[in-house]
Structures are given as structure tokens and as C-alpha cells.
Amino acid sequence: MSEGILVKVKELLEPILLERNLTLEDLEYVNEGKNYFLRVYIDKDGGVDLTECSIVSEQLSEKLDEHDPIKEAYYLEVSSPGAEKPLKTAQDFAMHVGKNVYVSLYVHIDGEKEYEGILTDFSNNIATVNYKFKHRMKQVQIPYDKIAKARLAVVL
Template identity: 35%
Template sequence: MASVEERLTTMFAPAVDALGCQLWGVEYLTGGRTKVLRVYIDKADGVQVEDCAQVSRQLSSLMDVEDPIAGEYTLEVSSPGMDRPLYTLEQFAQYQGQIIAVKLRVPFDGRRKFKGLLSGIEDQDVVMQVDNEEYLLPIESIEKANIVPQF
């Protein structure tokens, strides 16, 4: 069975594409009394506030019709930002050569957090160089991954 994020990504992608944007990723956070549905969009020439507003209105209408989430939630639409999260193998491949931070669902080699150079993709694994060691991290074991901005 697909996760809530996967189902929402499938549902949202055509609507976001129709508005001239790319659906970068979806996060559904449930903690305490509040639920947050965070949608990241991207655009070749950069995401503007109006892009976020248009996508928000469109997705809000879609959510009202489809009603895939029970109860109240807050919908947030934004650009991925400089520390953009990475969700798919294609996104990881796009940022090869960058420094990334990864948090795994379960420990690998005694640790859950890795920070290092994204070397590439091998089959369904993300290849990272961390402290002069090469790690192959299966995409399905990654809970969260972000670009680490370099200044």
C-alpha cells in the first residue's frame, strides 16, 4: 500500500504541471494536535509567491473534492529552498557532486545520520562519500535527505 505522500504526489502532479510548475515533493506531518501538508514546487526560472498562491488554491480545491485526509490540516506550498529536500533517485542524480545530509529510517553501520559528498546513483542506491568511506544507501531506507548549502 502506498504512503499518504505517494498517493498525494500522484494526485497533485498533474495539477501542479498544468500551472507551469514541477511538483518537487510532498510531506505529510502529523504531530500533536496539528497536521501539516507541505508541498514543494519548483520552476526553471524560480518560484514566485504568486506561483505558490496559484498552486495552493488549485490543490485546496482538489483536496476538497477528493478528501484524501481526514480531519483538519494546514496546507503549505513553497519552493524547496537552498537546503532542498531530495525525494527521488532522479533528484539525487541532479545534485551529484553536492554535499548532502541524510537521515535513515533504521541504522546502517551503527548510525542513522550521514553528511558528505553525493557521488552518484547505483541501481536503487544513493552513493555517498563520508569521512573517506563510500556508502551505498538504499533509497527506500532514506527517511530524509537535504542539500547542505555551501557559502
């Protein structure tokens, strides 16, 4: 059911984003407790602000009311993916080489299941991460299919 909703919402959303030079980072329709949420994550070079999110929310809300692809009551949330944006696709990894990342794995590699460091390369579906270990820099190569979750990581 939600897959069909997401397809229709994406069709309604794409012209709005194109007009504003924005990209769709993620789209989800989820049931949490008694409530349904339609979450739209948008971005652009330099990031998006609250005003941009509000404009997209208003325009999308009008389109959703007009076409009514969701029959039950729901909350619409439009936001930026944030500073710790999830990396969900191989393309996300390729686009964020040079950035600080946090990666958790399905299996241990070099005795660890979690790494945080600089993504120095992503090629042939292998992520190369330079990380600090006991005051030394080390490097690990992680096959993309072994990555459970990944996100950009804020350096403090």
C-alpha cells in the same frame, strides 16, 4: 488512512502542476499535536517563488474543497523544498551529481557516520562524495542502503 488521502491529493494536484510546468518534490499528511497538516513541496528548474506557491495553494484548495478527500480540519502548506532539499531517492542522488551534499549514515564508513562534500558520482547505488579532511581532499564511497538521511548542503 493517510496513504489513501495522499493518493487522492496527488491525483488532484498533478494537473495543476503539469499546467504550470512544476514537479512534485514531496507530499505529506501529518498530525502534529492537535493539528493536521497537508504539506506539498513543489519545484521547477530555477526554483519556485512565493507567487507560484500561492497560485498552486489556491488551485489545490479549490479542488480539495470540491472533492473533500480529508474529513478532519487541516492546514494546507505549499512551498519549495528549499536550498537544503532532502535527497530521498536514488533518482534524487543521480540528478544532483556535482552538488554539495550532507549525508548521515546508519553505520560508520571510514570511521565516520556523517559526510559533507561534493557528490561526484552516483552509479550502481553507490554515492561518491569528495570531502575535506584536515586540509586535504578525500573521497568516500557510500552504498545507498547505508544512507539514513541526505540533503543538499549550502556552502557558506
